[in-house]
Amino acid sequence: MSSIKAVKGTRDFYPDSMAFRNWLYAAIRNVSETFGYQEFEAPLIERLELYAAKSGEELVKEQSFVFKDRGGDMVVLRPELTPSLARMIASRSRELTRPIRWWSFGPFWRYERPQRGRSREFFQWNIDLLGVVSPQADAEIVAVIATFFKSLGLSPTQVRIGVNNRRFAESQLESLGIPNSANTDIFRLIDRKEKMDEVAWFEYGRKLNVSQTHLDGIQGKLKEKDVWKNSPELVEFFTACEALDIKEYVDFEPTVIRGLDYYTGTVFEARDADGSERAILGGGRYDNLVGDVGGEPISGVGFAMGDVVIKLVLEKYGHIPELKPSPVDILVTTFDESLQENALTLATEIRNSSFKVEWYPQASRLSRQLKYADKQGIPIVIILGPEEVEASCVTIKDLRGRTQEKVPKDKLFKYLERLLEQQNG
C-alpha cells in the first residue's frame, strides 16, 4: 500500500509544530504592535508582471513557482512580499496617511534545493515603515529586530545585527578610485567576503577584473570598523540606536551589502554571533519602489525574516519554551455507556461557565482516558460515576500531584478556578 507524499520542501504542521509557529507569530505580533505597526496581508498569488519591475532576475526566472491559470494569465506563487506591498500602496496612494507602518506574517514559495535552514514553502515576517526618509526611521526598524530578539531571550552575545550604508559604501569605493560602473560587481565581491577564505576571495576578485591594488584597498577598508564616523548619516543612525536603547545588539559591518537591487541607503543583516547558520533576516532602505509599479514614488525601510533559520537559532540557544498542543486544562471522562449523556451535560455546564473543556467521547476503560489526558498534557480529569451521580458530586483527579478529591456539584466551578490558578500561577 503506497501512501501519497507531500510536495517536496513543504511542511506538515502537526499540532506540536503548529504550536511553535503560533508562538513565533505571537512574538512577532507583539513586537510589531509595540511599535505601532498595523497588520496587513497581500494575496498569495500575483501576476508575473508585478515581479518584472524590481525583483532580482534569479528570484523570478529560476526560483519561482510560475504557471498559466485557466484564464491564460501567468501567475506566480509569491516569492517575496515587497512587490505586493508596492502594488497595494500604489493603488490607495491618496487615501493612505503617512507614515505607513505595516507588518505581516504569511506563506511564500521558492523553488530552491531544500536544505538546512531552507524549505520551498516557508513563512516570512515582513515589516516596513514607509513615507519617511531619515536615519531615525532606519534605526526604528533595527530596534524592532533588537526588541524581538530581546523578547525571545536572545542576548547580544548570541545574535548580532550588522549595519552598513550603500551610499557610504559607494563613496568609500570612490575614494579608492574605483569607477561607479564597477559597483555592482564590487558589491557582489564584498558580499562574499565573510563567506570565503582570503585566497578564494582574491581569486574571485581577479575573475571580476578587479586590480590587485583595488582588491588590497577594499580589503583594507573592510577592516576599518570605525570608518562609519565619517558618515553623518551613519552617525545619526547610531545616535538614534542609543535613544532606542538597542546599541548593544548593533555593529557597523562594512561587509553587509544585501543581494536585492532595490536597496539604496541603510542595509542590515542579523546573524547568530558565531555565524554558523544562514542569516536570520536582512533588509534596508529602498527608494521609489512604489513608483516602479505605477504609483507616486514613496521611500521606505523594512526587512523580511523567514521562520526556518530563527527556529534553528532559538533551538541552538535553548530558547524555545515547552509548548503544550492541547488548549484545555480539563477533561471530562465518560464512565460508561449509561452515563455518557450525564458526562456530556456536565462538560457543557463547565464550558458554559467559561472554562475550556474537552469531553472524552466514548465509554473506554478509565485507565485509557487517564492515559489520554496525560499524553495531551491535560492536568485535571473529572470522573462522574454512579456513586457521584447519586451524591451530586464529581471526582476530580489532579494529574500533576496525582491527588484526587470528591467535590460537590455546587462547589465545582469555584474549585476548578482555584486549581487552574495554581496551574497558571
Added chain:
Amino acid sequence: MSSIKAVKGTRDFYPDSMAFRNWLYAAIRNVSETFGYQEFEAPLIERLELYAAKSGEELVKEQSFVFKDRGGDMVVLRPELTPSLARMIASRSRELTRPIRWWSFGPFWRYERPQRGRSREFFQWNIDLLGVVSPQADAEIVAVIATFFKSLGLSPTQVRIGVNNRRFAESQLESLGIPNSANTDIFRLIDRKEKMDEVAWFEYGRKLNVSQTHLDGIQGKLKEKDVWKNSPELVEFFTACEALDIKEYVDFEPTVIRGLDYYTGTVFEARDADGSERAILGGGRYDNLVGDVGGEPISGVGFAMGDVVIKLVLEKYGHIPELKPSPVDILVTTFDESLQENALTLATEIRNSSFKVEWYPQASRLSRQLKYADKQGIPIVIILGPEEVEASCVTIKDLRGRTQEKVPKDKLFKYLERLLEQQNG
C-alpha cells in the same frame, strides 16, 4: 502610467480588512479551543494524486489551480483541506492518540466565477473529530457551530443548522421502493429541492428518469419534519444536542444532503434564517477517508466554513464590531528637529515600561501629527516641547475628551496606566 492589477478573485487585506480577518480568526480559535480542538495546518500546495482518491471530479478537474512545477510534478493549490488531513493522519497513524480533535484556518483556491459570497482565493475554517463513531460526536461538532454563532451574537432566529442523515435518507428512499442504484441521482434531486420552484423541480426529476409516483413520494417525505423520530441514530443525535444545550439552533432538515461523495452518515448545513445568502458552512460524517490515501481506516466528522459568506451574514445582522486597525493607544509626537532625539528616547522609555507606543517619525506641524492620531484612532498624544523639557514634564492630550494636561516625567507611567484603564474599562 498603467498600474499592475491583482489576480482576479484575490483580495488585498489592508489593515482594516485584516482587522476583521483577525477578529474572525480569534472567534474561531476561541470556540475551537473551548471544545479542546488542537490547531494544525497542512501545506498550501499538494500533489495532484492526493485529490484523485476522493474529492469530487468537478472540484479538481474544473475548479482547481493545477500546474507542473519545475521538477515536473503536477501540483495543486489546495481547493479543500480534507485530503491533506487524511494524508497527515495516515502518515502518523500509529503515533496519534485517538480521539483526534483538530482545527485549522488557512487559504484555499478555487477557479470559479467570482461573485457575491465567493472569491477565488479564500480562507476556510476546518474542524474535525476523528477516531470516534457516535451520534454524540456528530452532535459535538454541531455544538461547535452553534457555540460559534452564539459567541458572534448570531441568534437562532438569524441562523439555523439543518441536519439530516444519509443512511436514514437511503432507508426512506428504500421504503418508497426506489432502487439503491438511483440514490446518487435522487440525492442530487433532493439537494435541489430548496433551490428550485416546484414545477422546475418536477421537471428536473423527470429528466433524471424518476417516475411521477416516486417524485410524489419523495416530495411527501421531504415534508415530514418529525420522521427523524423513526431513526434511533437521529434520536440519539438530538438528545445529545439537548445535553450540549444547542437544541434551539438545530432542525431536522430532510433536504440537506451535501454534495461531496465521501459523506456516509450525519450531514448538516448552516444558513441565515431567511435563506437569502449561500450556505454559511456544511459538513458531515465520513468513513474510511484516510484509508483511501494509504492509511488505516479511520472515521470522522467535521465541517468547513469559508470567510466570505459568514462576513455577509454578520454584516446583514449588524454583528461586526468597530475594529481599530492601529494596535497602539499612545502617540509620541516630534516637536521639532532639535527635539527629535528627545522624543525618540521618551517613546523608548514608555515602551520599556510595557506600553505599546508609536513615535511620529518627523518634525511636522503639530496639527498634522494630531490629525494623524485622530485618523488612526489613537486616543493619547504626548507632546515634548522646549518648555516641557525645561520643566521635566510632558503634555498629554486626550483626544477622546479633547482635554490636555501637563504631567511630570516621574508620574508619567502611572498617569498613562490610569488613562488606558478608562479606555478599556
